[in-house]
Amino acid sequence: MDGGGKYVLLFSLQEPSLYTVKAVFILDNDGNRLLSKYYDRELYPSMKEQKNFERNVFNKTHKADNEIAFVEGMTIVYKSSIDLFFYVVGSSQENELMLMSVLNCIFESLSQILKKNVERRCLLDNMEGVFLVVDEIIDGGVILESDPQQVLQKVNYRVRKLSIIQATSSASCLLLPASPFLLSFSPLIGVS
Template identity: 60%
Template sequence: MYSMLPEPSLYTVKAVLILDNEGDRLYAKYYDDTYPSVKEQKAFEKNIFKKTHQMHSEIDLLEDLTVVYKSNIDLYFYVIGSSHENELMLMAVLNCLFDSLSQMLRNNVEKRALLEHMESLFLTVDAIVDGGVILESDPQQVVNRVALSKDDVPLSEVTAFALQSATEQLRWALLR
């Protein structure tokens, strides 16, 4: 009996997904090679959406995976682990993700707001899960960590500055 149990592992999360109300991907991060190609990932996402979008439970087994999910307005949040994974751990990750985004977006967790704040989403997921290992499950700690990360110069400003600098250098080179 005990030989059938898998070895304990810190690699708890296999994927974090956010789909819109039509089942299209807004965000997906896979932490292992269960679905190595984008085609396989999208097929899995369509399958998971088809099975869960009309159900009112929060936990499901699909393709030998444990899936915990939550829907809000026009978004579906999924955290996926192996079939042997503790559902409460996966649910803690899901709740942390949703509550962190809810705090950052001022309770406006919907598709448009999420698309406008994608950098916060990326930082949030990275603060909660790293390589499939759960790092944090307290939303306030995640929000604080993301706020500190966002104090760095945003990539868009760095890119705009670099573009402006390159344009000025080109202009000076043409004038010489």
């Protein structure tokens, strides 16, 4: 209360931001990193700090039955499957439902790609697809997609596109960007 009998409320409002996700990581049942992406470079700038944070998060969550944890001032949502732990990290004021929608999208998308066999061995065998899924859902900390079906369509398109490029390049065709300079010399370099 101030001198005039009025209550003074002091609080800080965090300005809304699109940069919702601070980090995503997947650990095995021993707490070893299989995948990690940190979107806030100031959060844990060194590999050593990141691994210490991941170890701390794992130690506090791997035996708990909860889905949300608060560790080192960060909001963390997590899920386990067989021998994997999936984590999505946001700031302390972040909406847990937003983070949970990202976590569920990652998990459901990977479940489809891995044919419901979400375990360490299958994940490691398909790391290229795992990175594609994460990149389709989050870009620089901004949530791009939360619908697993949309993610799968985009990933499938990108995988098909990469397969076509690889098949074409293995057939000794030269793929070049379309520019007037290159097209004017196309007979000389085998591009028509």
